[in-house]
Amino acid sequence: SQQGEEDPQALSIQEGENATMNCxxxxxxxxxxxxxxxxxxxxxxxxxxxxxxxxxxxGRLRVTLDTSKKSSSLLITASRAADTASYFCAKExxxxxxxxxxxxxLTVNP
Amino acid sequence: EAGVAQSPRYKIIEKRQSVAFWCNPISGHATLYWYxxxxxxxxxxxxxFQNNGVVDDSQLPKDRFSAERLKGVDSTLxxxxxxxxxxxVYLCASSLEWGTYGYTFGSGTRLTVV
Numbered sequence: 001s002q003q004g005e006e007d008p009q010a011l012s013i014q015e016g017e018n019a020t021m022n023c024x025x026x027x028x029x030x031x032x033x034x035x036x037x038x039x040x041x042x043x044x045x046x047x048x049x050x051x052x053x054x055x056x057x058x059g060r061l062r063v064t065l066d067t068s069k070k071s072s073s074l075l076i077t078a079s080r081a082a083d084t085a086s087y088f089c090a091k092e093x094x095x096x097x098x099x100x101x102x103x104x105x106l107t108v109n110p
Numbered sequence: 111e112a113g114v115a116q117s118p119r120y121k122i123i124e125k126r127q128s129v130a131f132w133c134n135p136i137s138g139h140a141t142l143y144w145y146x147x148x149x150x151x152x153x154x155x156x157x158x159f160q161n162n163g164v165v166d167d168s169q170l171p172k173d174r175f176s177a178e179r180l181k182g183v184d185s186t187l188x189x190x191x192x193x194x195x196x197x198x199v200y201l202c203a204s205s206l207e208w209g210t211y212g213y214t215f216g217s218g219t220r221l222t223v224v
Contacts, residue, residue: 035212035215040220041218042114042215042217042218043153043203043215044215045211045212045214046212047212048211048212095158095165095166096141096165096205097155097158098155098203098213099155100145100153102151102152103151103152
């Protein structure tokens with residue numbers, strides 16, 4: 001089964017609002033990564049957080065990782081219409097295997 | 111730097127026909143992955159190469175799918191014979207060093223089996 005389950009499956013917000021997506025996983029990880037996918041395109045790497053890290057920032061993105069709860073969250077602040085895309089979390093386990101969840105479809109309305 | 115190149119961009123074939131996809135990873139990236147992404151789902155790993163050796167092909171349907179990576183650079187993924195359920199986007203990705211950097215994905219090949 002797929003590891004890295006995202007919640008919610010779909011999220012619709014207004015431009016300027018914050019968007020929060022959550023990801024849970026089942027087994028131990030080396031790191032957890034977040035990717036964005038625009039419709040009909042490939043995946044774009046956003047941020048990588050290692051298992052010994054708790055929080056990471058990149059521009060308007062903030063990722064947290066709670067290994068005790070086996071969960072992560074991605075926060076996009078001050079969202080823009082261009083942020084509309086599918087967001088996937090992916091966990092990297094031993095052997096550099098990267099396993100994706102089913103994704104969250106984010107729609108930012110202008 | 112140049113990205114991960116994939117071709118063709120689109121392919122339509124009839125069931126039971128064969129098809130091949132090509133991937134050229136970023137220069138210097140030792141690890142190469144093929145993923146299958148069915149519409150509305152997350153990508154599913156098919157096979158992982160480290161240089162020209164297979165690291166993980168546990169989810170590759172070996173009765174119809176095959177892949178190779180010649181000289182540790184380009185890779186091809188083949189389906190023979192194709193089934194309707196193989197309709198998906200096939201994504202290739204490469205990585206310089208796992209655990210440190212994210213993976214770089216190509217734009218994918220959209221396969222439609224009719």
